[in-house]
Amino acid sequence: MKPLKLPCYCGSIRQASRVVTQMYDKALKPSGVKITQFSILRLLSRFPGLTTGEMAEALVMDSTTLTRTLKIIHDSKWIASTPGEDKRERHWALTGEGQARLQEAVPLWKSAQKEFAEKMSGVDLDELTQSVFQLVQKSTEAVD
Structure with a gap:
């Protein structure tokens, strides 16, 4: 059956x-990183030391889903945690292996970006990205 509108x-x-997730996962497959993991690795590469809650907020993910993904990445030794002032709080950072994995994945991600842009030719991707971000902002402001 064809996809339904x-x-x-x-x-x-x-x-x-x-x-889109399937397309990016396929492109990233040679690195062993899924797009959900890539987003977390990239975030931690830019902002080391974030807590689980801060990451959940930045990525607009529910903490249960994020925690499951963090466990997989942690078990793969791509990230490490240190305790915060509150013993339940964890601060996360990339390990050397995580940084190497991210560097391997970035060119594959760029290829997926290019493929997406080609599939969406004729669509203003800057406008699409801005519209989606506005939805995210308005939705998260309503929650606060």
């Missing part, structure tokens, strides 16, 4: 999200 904004965006 859904009359629901949420359903349509979820369909698109799954397609």
Whole structure:
């Protein structure tokens, strides 16, 4: 069966999200990194020492999903944690192996970016990105 055009904004965006995730995961496969892991590695490379809560907020992820992904990355020895002032709090940073894995994945991610841009030719991707970000901002402001 072919994909259905859904009359629901949420359903349509979820369909698109799954397609884009699959495309990026396929491109990143040689590095062993999934796009969800890549986003976390990249975030920690720019902002080492973030807590789980800070990462969840920055990535707009629920903490349970983030915690599962952090465990996988931690078990792979790509990240390490140190305790915070509150013993339950953890600060995360890339390990040397995580930095190497990220460096291996970046060119593959750039290739996925290029593939996405080619598939979306005729669409103003800067405008699309800005529109999606506005939705994220408005949605997270409503929660605060």
